[in-house]
Amino acid sequence: MDQQTRxxxxxxxxxxxxxxISPEGLAQLHLQHLRTVPFENLSLFLDQPVQLNEAALVDKLVRQRRGGFCYEVNHAFARLxxxxxxxxSLLAAQVFDGTVYGPPFDHLxxxxxxxxxxxxxxxxxGDSFLLPLPLLPGACSHQPGASYRLASTQGQLSLLQCKQVDDWRPLYRFSPDVHDITDFEPMNRFHQHSPASHFTRRPICSLARPDGRISLSGARLIITLGADRLEQPIGDxxxxxxxxxKHFGIDLSGEQAALLFARGCAAGDAVTSATGSTPSRRR
Structure with missing residues (x-):
């Protein structure tokens, strides 16, 4: 990444x-990134392929002022x-869906x-730690809205989140093995195209705020302020x-918004109603 791009x-x-170049500097960058670059999957409903090379990422996140999902935003952040x-270094994780862990390279x-x-x-x-965590098994980090700790099991580390007293829940597990971005390409394609991926079911867009979090999930806007949660329907x-x-700084054309609503919001809510499924914890 050249100086102008940086x-x-x-x-x-x-x-x-x-x-x-310190833990404090990393924390500053990390928090600012979470508050300005949305976690989102809108490209999947707009006929926009997700490319992981630096030029494509810079164009999308910086010039278009968009966001992306983990392979995009974490890789771009790593390059910065x-x-x-x-x-x-890049690490690979398996996301816990509430019942089982996903496949390898499910998360970067x-x-x-x-x-x-x-x-x-x-x-x-999405809804995870705001400040970087020390890579120390057993160490607990108390942050706004939740606490986090790492548990070591059979050569892997599990990230646990606690939002209520003594209610620790796994988010994902990962190994210390370092990877190249090309190792994530098969799962990047899977999450773009497979009906089995939760990313293809409905649009997701989420941004941390100083007072909580604001998220789009299908045709619902969800505003979280501490323990309070407000949902607003999006009808057109x-x-x-x-x-x-207004909420995410993403400026779509009228044609793009119509396509996104038709393919993602209206259709996604119909799938949710029919299946009873809930949005992913990545939100």
Whole structure:
């Protein structure tokens, strides 16, 4: 990533001053990324292939001011970190769906190394930790809205989240093995095209806010403020377009909004009603 691209990326996430190559600097970048770059899968309903090369990612996240799912936003964030001088690697995780763990390479996350220890970074999971986690099994991190800890089992680490007292639930598990982005391509294709992927069922768009989180799931806008949750229906493409622009900074054309609503929102809600399925925890 060249200097001009790096500066444009930093401006995109609201960073205009020098960043320290330290855990504190990583935390600043991590939080700003989560509050400015949405976790979203809208491309899957807009005939836009998800490409993982740097040029495509920069064009989408920085120039178009869009977001993406884990393979996009975490890989882009990794390229930004590396260009700043951070020691960052790609790790692969299996996401827990409430019953079983998904396949290998179901999720991409990051390890960032410092002399004082390693940290886990993840700006591509939706409702998860806001600040990087020390890669220390058993260590507990109390953050706004939830607590997190890593549990070690048979050579793997499981990320656990607790939103109520002593109610620890797994989000995903991963190994310390380092991977290249090409290792994630088969699952990137799966999540774009397979009916078995939750990403192909309905549009998802989610952004952390200082007071909570705001999310689009199908034809519903979900606003979470602490323990309070408000849902608002989205009844047409015009409202959808206005919602994406106002809350997520995503500026679709009228034609794109109509296509997204027809393919994703109306159809996605019909599938939800028929099957009784609920949105993924990645939201």
């Amino acid at each position: 500066q444009a990326y930093l401006a995109r996430i609201g960073i205009r001053q020098a960043v320290e 970190l590396a260009s700043l001088g951070f020691d960052v 996350l990051l390890r960032v190394r410092f002399d004082g220890g390693d940290y886990l970074a993840d700006v591509g999971f 493409a015009v409202t959808l377009r206005q919602c994406l622009k």
